[in-house]
Amino acid sequence: MASTERTISDLIQDMLDDLTRAERQLALSVLEGYPASGLGPLSALAKDAGVSVPTVARMVQKLGYKGYPEFQAGLREELKATVKTPIAKHDSWAEAAPSGHILNRFTEAVLENIRHTLGQIDPDTFDRACDLMADKERHIYIVGGRITHTLAEYFFLHMQVVRPNLTHVPSTSNTWPHYLLNAKEGDVFVIFDVRRYENNTLKLAEIAKSRGAKLILITDQWRSPIHQMSDICFSNRIGAPSAWDSMATIMLLLETIISAVQTLNWSETKERIEGLEDMFDQTKLFRKFT
Amino acid sequence: MASTERTISDLIQDMLDDLTRAERQLALSVLEGYPASGLGPLSALAKDAGVSVPTVARMVQKLGYKGYPEFQAGLREELKATVKTPIAKHDSWAEAAPSGHILNRFTEAVLENIRHTLGQIDPDTFDRACDLMADKERHIYIVGGRITHTLAEYFFLHMQVVRPNLTHVPSTSNTWPHYLLNAKEGDVFVIFDVRRYENNTLKLAEIAKSRGAKLILITDQWRSPIHQMSDICFSNRIGAPSAWDSMATIMLLLETIISAVQTLNWSETKERIEGLEDMFDQTKLFRKFT
DNA sequence: AGAATTGTGAAAATTTTATCACAAGCCGCA
């Protein structure tokens, strides 16, 4: 490389703060498909980023290039240089950090968790679970424990938009017996229980089961004892280089479920979502869609 | 042309034997600086390979492309795909599910998010942030918004064990002005703000800043407006095939931070953890671990 | 309301591509 070690990507990143809306939109688009997106025609890039052609032209000059072709030449130069590096292997995620840095170690572990967890999920079971949760006739109770109640809440928050008829039950609270009074046959309990498994939650599961409810369990690889009575059980690998376990994989699973359920109920929940979005939409950050 | 696994490089190599002298010369030149050399102007490539312009034009058509631009488009396409980590290209994560299944689509998107996000984190910044959060002299305020308050709570929950002196402030609540009364110079605000950015949170950040606090912002790729006044900013890619964004990447980041901070304070953390464990054991909240 | 930013549409300048006819070069073969 002729000039310096600084890549165009770095250059753009540093400028990111001083850019205006459209420019940032463009910059992010360039970084998004880096470097391929910058190697096509200018007009294609503009359309891709959702900005106008002149914006791209102005931006390129702001970056210090005389014109778009020169900018492209820079990208190609860089590309040629990186391919030469034998490091093409991706053993480091935070590329700027040494491979032993916690950023890389942790990420590596979580990815391994994801691979393991997803590899074990039976899609039919998954679909069945989603069907259950999409069924608006059934009331859904979402039960979280000491650590998992934040996950439960997150799940609740989103499911609330997708469908009516659900309740968030913190198993740590002592009010949960009241909720159970209303539980009826066919209702669904989505129960979070990871180590150390909580007695409260177990009790709650037992009672719910005895009342004829369906139990969907979200647990770890060692499986909460609840799994013996649960109808559907998702076990997630949660190990991490930390004093605690990682819930990131569970988060991924939850979001996937939300997405699936939302799709199942799409026609009916679309309006709910749009209404909500409108209510919360205060930002002018994005161009209006036309 | 789109769906097959065959790269243009393969295609060229296979043809290599049937080519004439000038064509082979060209082909080798393309492979030499693959793919950068093919992404410049046709004339540059010709000169590079030491062949004439028409030779390149003829060759490209021999490869089955309608013209040089189309050939370039193919290269770019390929480049875009290669940039995806081998791990992310794995098209079936839930191996039993078809590759179009939401389980695979969502997972792939999240992995791509992780790759992007981690790739942009500067490890020095990360370390600096962790140092700040490990400093027990500073009081730490953790601020979440409408969606992110669950993340904030999760973060709070764990940081609480690692160190004293921290407060969880839900920006949605109207009680937060009270918290600010106590904020003093040198304190740290960890602020969560993803689209759609919340005015409450922005106001809170402004006031905190004006009182001399350090601001650590956790936001999305578009960056909350708060980033202009923040001392440290982590931007996470959060796009997903869903009506909502995915917080899984943020979760990963948070857990990594927790792990790093915990390591910094280990001697003290250890005792706190043990104390906590004892307390929970005594109250029999958990089943015995065997 | 005024300033800054951005998009529109278009036209002009430039570059790039595609092609052509033809000469020059290379090769095997008699």
Place this chain on the structure above:
DNA sequence: TGCGGCTTGTGATAAAATTTTCACAATTCT
């Protein structure tokens, strides 16, 4: 050696695409 057949380069040119720039309107921000 010299002859055809094929390949390749030259130089020129037409066609196409791309870049660059402009003025002005729309918009967003302050």
